Amino acid sequence: MTGDAVIDVRGLVKRFGTKTVVDGFSIRVVRGQIYGFLGPNGSGKTTTIRMLCGLLTPDAGEGTCLGLDIRRQSAAIKRQVGYMTQKFSFWEDLSIAENLDFVARMYGLPDRRTKVAAALERLGLGNRRAQLAGELSGGWKQRLALAACILHEPKLLLLDEPTAGVDPKARREFWDEIHRLAGDGLTVLVSTHYMDEAERCHAIAYLAYGRLMTQGSVEEVIATSGLVTYEVGARGAGGPDLGHVAAALRDRPGVEMVAAFGARLHVSGGDGADLEAALRPWAADPGLLVRRTDPTLEDVFIHLMNRSTDNFA
Amino acid sequence: MARFSFARFVAVMVKEFIQMRRDRLTFAMMVGVPVLQLVLFGFAINSDPKSLPTAVHAADPSPFARTLVSAMVNSGYFDVTRGADSPAELDRLLAEGRVQFAVTIPAGFARDLQRGERPVLLVEADATDPAATSNALGALSTIARQALDPDLIGPLAHLRSTPDPVELRVHRRYNPEGITQYNVVPGLMGVVLTMTMVMMTALAVTRERERGTMENLLAMPVRPFEVMLGKIVPFILVGYIQVVIIVLAARLLFGVPIVGSLSLLSVVLVLFIAANLAVGFTFSTVAKNQLQAMQMSFFFFLPSMLLSGFMFPFRGMPGWAQAVGEVLPLTHFLRIVRGILLKGNGPAEIAGEVAALLAFLAVVTVVALKRYRQTLD
Numbered sequence: 113m114t115g116d117a118v119i120d121v122r123g124l125v126k127r128f129g130t131k132t133v134v135d136g137f138s139i140r141v142v143r144g145q146i147y148g149f150l151g152p153n154g155s156g157k158t159t160t161i162r163m164l165c166g167l168l169t170p171d172a173g174e175g176t177c178l179g180l181d182i183r184r185q186s187a188a189i190k191r192q193v194g195y196m197t198q199k200f201s202f203w204e205d206l207s208i209a210e211n212l213d214f215v216a217r218m219y220g221l222p223d224r225r226t227k228v229a230a231a232l233e234r235l236g237l238g239n240r241r242a243q244l245a246g247e248l249s250g251g252w253k254q255r256l257a258l259a260a261c262i263l264h265e266p267k268l269l270l271l272d273e274p275t276a277g278v279d280p281k282a283r284r285e286f287w288d289e290i291h292r293l294a295g296d297g298l299t300v301l302v303s304t305h306y307m308d309e310a311e312r313c314h315a316i317a318y319l320a321y322g323r324l325m326t327q328g329s330v331e332e333v334i335a336t337s338g339l340v341t342y343e344v345g346a347r348g349a350g351g352p353d354l355g356h357v358a359a360a361l362r363d364r365p366g367v368e369m370v371a372a373f374g375a376r377l378h379v380s381g382g383d384g385a386d387l388e389a390a391l392r393p394w395a396a397d398p399g400l401l402v403r404r405t406d407p408t409l410e411d412v413f414i415h416l417m418n419r420s421t422d423n424f425a
Numbered sequence: 426m427a428r429f430s431f432a433r434f435v436a437v438m439v440k441e442f443i444q445m446r447r448d449r450l451t452f453a454m455m456v457g458v459p460v461l462q463l464v465l466f467g468f469a470i471n472s473d474p475k476s477l478p479t480a481v482h483a484a485d486p487s488p489f490a491r492t493l494v495s496a497m498v499n500s501g502y503f504d505v506t507r508g509a510d511s512p513a514e515l516d517r518l519l520a521e522g523r524v525q526f527a528v529t530i531p532a533g534f535a536r537d538l539q540r541g542e543r544p545v546l547l548v549e550a551d552a553t554d555p556a557a558t559s560n561a562l563g564a565l566s567t568i569a570r571q572a573l574d575p576d577l578i579g580p581l582a583h584l585r586s587t588p589d590p591v592e593l594r595v596h597r598r599y600n601p602e603g604i605t606q607y608n609v610v611p612g613l614m615g616v617v618l619t620m621t622m623v624m625m626t627a628l629a630v631t632r633e634r635e636r637g638t639m640e641n642l643l644a645m646p647v648r649p650f651e652v653m654l655g656k657i658v659p660f661i662l663v664g665y666i667q668v669v670i671i672v673l674a675a676r677l678l679f680g681v682p683i684v685g686s687l688s689l690l691s692v693v694l695v696l697f698i699a700a701n702l703a704v705g706f707t708f709s710t711v712a713k714n715q716l717q718a719m720q721m722s723f724f725f726f727l728p729s730m731l732l733s734g735f736m737f738p739f740r741g742m743p744g745w746a747q748a749v750g751e752v753l754p755l756t757h758f759l760r761i762v763r764g765i766l767l768k769g770n771g772p773a774e775i776a777g778e779v780a781a782l783l784a785f786l787a788v789v790t791v792v793a794l795k796r797y798r799q800t801l802d
Contacts, residue, residue, distance in 0.1 A: 167643055190646040201641035218645040 118143050118268055118299040119164060121175025121182065126159050126168060133159045135322040137173070141301060141315075146294050148313030149303035152417055155319040157303040158198060161270050164301070165195045178267055191219065194261035198272040200253045202260060204246025208237055211245050212260055219264035231259045251282035258286070262293065269293065271302040275309065287312050307410050318413060320420035330409055339415045340384040341407035342391055344377040344400055351399025364390035369414055380411050382419075450713070454720045461724070465731045465746075473560050474741025476504040477525040480518045482511065487535030489576060493546065493591070494528065496572030502561035519551050519598060521774050522760055525558060525740060526550050538573075539581065543592045552597035553763045554608045557738035562595055569593040599684075599767045607682070610675040611766045612735045615758040617671065618664050618694075619701050619729050620722075625660050626705030627718035635714050649797045653790075657702040664698040665691075675766075684769035693761050693775070696782045700754040703789040710796035729755040757781045 119141040126134040134156040141147045149157045162168040164177050166186025175182055180189050202211045212231055216224040232238045235255055245256060254274060261269060271290075275283045287309065294300055294314075302313070310316050310330065317327040326333050344361075346354060358370045358377055366386025371378045381387035395402040407415075445452055479497070483490050497503040503526060509515045515527035529547040537544035546569060550558040570589045577590065600607045633639040642652065668691070675681040704725060712718035730736060732750040739750060750756045757778040764770035764778075 165644055167640065187646060190644060193644075195641075195644040197637065197640050197644075199637045201637045203638055204636070215645070218647055 116143055117141065117176075118145075119147075119175075119177050119301065121164070121177070122173060124160065124163055124170045124173035124175070126156070126163060127171050133322050134163070134170075137319070137322070137324050138175075139317055139324070139327065141299060143299050144294055144297050145314045146290060146300045146302065146312070148310045148316035149301060149319065150305070150310055150316055150413060151303075151319035151325075154321075156322040157319055158272055160319070161195070161272050161301065161303065165193045165270055166190055167195075191264070192267045193270060194264070194266035194268070195270045196257050196261045196272060196274050198276065200245075200257060202245050202253075202257060205244060207242045207244055208232065208235075208248070208256055209241035211256065212263060215260045215263050221264055227263060231263055235259050250277050251279060254278050254282065254286065258289065262298075267297075267299065269298055269300045269302075271300065273303050273305065275304065275306065283309070307408070307413075310409055318416055320417055323420065325416045325420060326412075334407060334409060334412050337407065337412040337415060338382060339380050339407045339412055340382070340387050341378055341380040341405050341411055342387065342402055343405040344379055344391070344394060344402050346375055347399055347401045352397060357394060357400070361390065361394070366390040368418060369411070371411070371414075378405070378408070378411055380407055380415060382415070448717075450717045450720065454724065457724070458727070461727060465728065469732060469742050469746035470737045471741035471743075472556060472737060474557055474738045475501045477502060477557070477561055477740055478506040478523065479503040479526040479528060480507045480509045480515055480524040481505055481528045481530070482509040482515050483530040484532040485530055485534040485536075489535050489538055489573060490530040492576050493530070493569070493572050496568050497528070497565070500561075500564050500568050502564050515549065519549060520764070520768050520770060521777075522551065522764065524551070526561070538590060541583075541590075543590065545594050546591045547594050547596065549596040549598050551768075552600040552603055553767045554734070554738055555597075555600060555603035555605055556608075557740060558597070559603065562597075565595065566593055606679045607767060608763065609735075610671070610679050610681050611762045612759050614668055614671045614762055615697070615733070615755045616730060616735055617667055618698055618758075619755050620726055621667065622660055622664055622698055622701035623705040623708070623725055624719065624722040625663070626656060626702045627708040627712060627722050628705075628715050629656055629660075630706060630709030631712050631715050631718040634709075649794055653706055653793060653797065657699065657706065660702055661695065661698050665694070668694055681766065683766050685765035685767075685771070689772060689775075690762065690765045693758075693765075693779060693782070696779065696786060697754060697758045697761075700782055700786040700789065703786060703793050704754075707789055707793040707796060710793060710798075729753050732756070734759050751781070752785070754782055754785050757785075 117140045119139060122138045124134055124137040125132065137156070137160055139147075149161070151157055159168060163170050164182065166182065166189050169183065177189050178192050182189065203214070206214065209228060209232060212228045213224065216228055221227055229238075232241050237243075237252075237256070245253065248256060258271075258274070261271075269290075275286055278286065283306075290300055290302070291312070302309070304310060313330075315327065315329055316333060318325045318333065326336065328336065344354070344357060354372065354375065354377055358372060361367050361370050361377070361379055366381050366383055367379055367390050368381040369379075371380075379387070379391065381390070391402055394400050481494055483494075494505060498505060506524060507518070509518065509527070512529060515529065518524045519527050527549040529549070531545055531547070534544045534546075548562070548565060550562060552558050566589075569591055573590050597603055633642060672683070672687070676683060705722065708718055708721040708725070712721055728749060732742065732746055733739070733753050733755040734750065735755065739747065739756065742750065761770075761775045761778045761782075764775050768774075
């Protein structure tokens with residue numbers, strides 16, 4: 113990778129009691145990148161983000177965020193980082209303008225009024241400035257939160273599942289905005305569960321149970337997964353029931369997962385030869401069309417999830 | 426309507442028990458509050474205080490004077506803790522609240538007694554709290570009448586008969602009519618402030634955590650002391666509004682005399698309000714939710730109310746209860762507010778109590794700042 117690293121951390125560990133929530137996590141994120149953070153619930157995404165912005169102290173590991181030491185200089189990091197929490201965390205009993213004004217004061221922004229007015233204008237909320245934040249819909253809350261997070265013109269934006277519970281159009285607009293910000297040189301680290309969002313990132317990291325499973329661009333992640341996927345579809349009408357096929361396939365050695373997509377099945381496994389052997393009886397069925405396909409990002413992630421050991425069980 | 430289902434009723438009940446067990450603090454409170462009340466009401470409270478500190482100024486140290494004083498001590502109500510060289514010293518001891526009673530045995534007491542001239546025995550009581558003194562004063566006349574009987578023998582035996590050999594003169598200082606409101610209404614200022622200030626701050630900070638806004642606040646470059654001060658100052662203003670209401674009511678509605686300086690009171694109030702707010706802030710750093718914050722406030726309020734001398738005479742309580750009471754800011758504030766309003770205390774007389782408040786504030790502020798975390802660890 114080229115360019116200066118905005119985030120460069122090595123071997124981060126965080127334990128809560130006896131549970132290791134993040135275990136030896138290392139990443140390097142370059143300036144202007146949108147870096148996607150993926151992984152199942154409880155995989156340590158939020159904890160990692162909180163360690164990066166100084167809300168949690170790592171139990172082990174070291175590194176820098178914006179060139180500042182994450183252990184010793186968290187106060188300085190906070191000034192240059194915008195952090196959008198998973199749950200809406202602005203004051204619902206303050207108006208939109210009051211929330212923005214509070215944030216502006218917290219960061220000691222010069223020219224506060226102008227900045228707040230400009231942010232309201234950008235949001236398109238100029239005429240609703242006096243409305244209480246608690247009365248906003250999910251999509252608007254998210255836009256307000258983003259506006260508040262970038263009010264102090266941070267160099268790094270940490271977004272923790274920013275689009276959970278937001279409709280597709282608002283999500284699309286949100287991501288357009290993120291790309292605009294990244295174009296201006298802002299670095300963005302965003303955690304998400306949505307595959308389409310992952311595909312809009314420059315690079316992604318996949319965490320499972322506190323460990324970094326893979327990272328790179330979407331293509332790299334798929335290519336390095338070693339996953340082989342076949343598509344099984346019905347050829348015309350009157351073929352065998354795909355539900356029964358799926359059930360039968362699941363028990364075959366070499367088949368790791370079977371997922372139904374409408375009238376098609378995605379059958380994947382880590383070993384190409386085993387998988388081909390497993391599929392042979394159905395490949396011969398004239399009612400079925402079996403062909404090799406590229407695994408999707410989702411296939412890869414579920415494959416990674418199955419492989420990782422669950423230390424929460 | 427469906428019929429009553431025993432199984433569903435049991436299901437709800439079991440769920441409640443599980444939740445009760447999970448919320449340890451609530452459970453502890455449910456058990457702790459009755460225990461606390463039992464201890465406080467059962468052991469600490471005594472509406473017939475005995476062994477009240479008494480200062481004696483004996484201008485005539487005769488055997489008769491000694492007999493009288495020891496009779497007072499024997500009654501159990503009086504405990505001579507110090508002697509005084511002058512009436513002025515007695516005055517000071519009363520004003521500072523160091524003694525409850527001041528006894529003056531005038532010069533020529535023995536001579537006048539023997540001549541049958543009925544010398545005056547002056548007993549001054551700090552009557553700011555009428556309840557603390559009334560029983561002792563009630564016992565006094567009997568003591569004065571009978572104490573000297575064993576000494577009045579032989580040629581003096583005729584003095585035993587009525588009228589009494591000495592003239593007992595009782596001065597109820599600061600509250601001559603023994604009006605309870607004079608004591609209660611100024612005290613109420615402290616009680617109201619304790620209740621609202623502790624609870625308000627405890628809730629204000631806990632609310633941030635409960636609503637998730639704390640995480641946002643912590644992610645911003647703000648220092649703990651800035652948060653604490655910013656959260657506390659608005660409530661100091663609210664506290665002042667409460668004080669103004671109570672002072673106005675005390676004066677206009679209850680006719681409580683305001684002898685001392687209100688500006689001195691308002692200066693001390695900052696300390697007292699800040700002390701309570703710091704307690705509330707500390708609670709909020711411990712409580713997980715607003716309910717727990719409420720419960721902790723209550724746990725602080727109950728002893729404050731009962732052990733501070735607001736409801737029951739402070740000196741009537743056993744030593745351990747007084748020791749607990751001395752720790753509470755309300756105890757010291759009550760002495761200050763009653764001292765200023767009723768006794769006309771100046772800065773010198775309340776210095777000790779102010780120092781106690783300052784110490785309390787300092788300790789609690791340090792605890793609060795230590796407990797307040799800048800991270801979510």
